[in-house]
Amino acid sequence: MGEPSAAHLRRTPQQARSKARLARVLRAAERVLIEEGAEALTTTRVAARAKVSVGSLYQYLPDREAIIDALAAGYFAKLEAAMDGFVEVATARHWADPVGTLVDEFAAIYRAEHGFRALWFGSGLTERTRTADREHKHRMADGIRRILLSLGLAQDDDHLTRSCHAAVLAADALAQEAFRRDPEGDAGLLEEAKVMLRGYLSAVAGRG
Numbered sequence: 307m308g309e310p311s312a313a314h315l316r317r318t319p320q321q322a323r324s325k326a327r328l329a330r331v332l333r334a335a336e337r338v339l340i341e342e343g344a345e346a347l348t349t350t351r352v353a354a355r356a357k358v359s360v361g362s363l364y365q366y367l368p369d370r371e372a373i374i375d376a377l378a379a380g381y382f383a384k385l386e387a388a389m390d391g392f393v394e395v396a397t398a399r400h401w402a403d404p405v406g407t408l409v410d411e412f413a414a415i416y417r418a419e420h421g422f423r424a425l426w427f428g429s430g431l432t433e434r435t436r437t438a439d440r441e442h443k444h445r446m447a448d449g450i451r452r453i454l455l456s457l458g459l460a461q462d463d464d465h466l467t468r469s470c471h472a473a474v475l476a477a478d479a480l481a482q483e484a485f486r487r488d489p490e491g492d493a494g495l496l497e498e499a500k501v502m503l504r505g506y507l508s509a510v511a512g513r514g
Contacts, residue, residue: 328366331353331363331366335347335352335373337355338355339424339425348370349369349373371434378438379438385412386445390449392408392411392453393453396456397457404454404459405500409503417489417491427482454466454511459507459511472506476503480502484496
């Protein structure tokens with residue numbers, strides 16, 4: 307899991323020991339999330355699982371919503387770092403099938419990130435997390451834009467930015483359904499997502 311930004315914490319730990327304690331708390335919170343669901347993410351439950359005092363946890367994560375926000379921020383950071391890496395790889399290797407490659411790569415991440423799936427599918431998302439998710443999708447869309455540009459498949463303009471955002475929204479909805487059907491991701495639906503997104507992004511490139 308990636309690191310939450312300082313904006314999601316009451317205080318930002320400065321000392322190595324404090325950073326290690328926060329990391330332990332977030333690992334404990336993730337275990338609670340995976341094993342018991344988002345409803346169990348109370349400060350008392352997480353503190354007990356992390357073997358820290360509730361007062362110690364309050365220094366950084368004062369309530370359940372703060373815990374959820376911090377976990378979500380870590381997952382978003384990890385996905386965005388992966389996208390940045392894919393932009394570099396796509397450019398270096400000149401991917402022949404960027405849509406197929408990205409769907410497969412992110413499906414592999416979703417399979418491994420049980421906590422992300424538990425939060426993604428749960429009913430406990432906060433308004434702050436929902437807002438962060440919308441911002442996250444714009445950053446992921448920018449990754450798609452950069453890949454298309456690096457491969458010479460599109461021209462950079464506002465239309466491309468909007469189209470890449472639409473593609474991310476569609477891909478997210480299809481991926482959610484695929485992983486709701488099957489913890490490994492419904493293979494047939496993921497293949498249909500590739501067909502749909504290839505067609506859409508080819509049309510976007512053709513408009514250039």
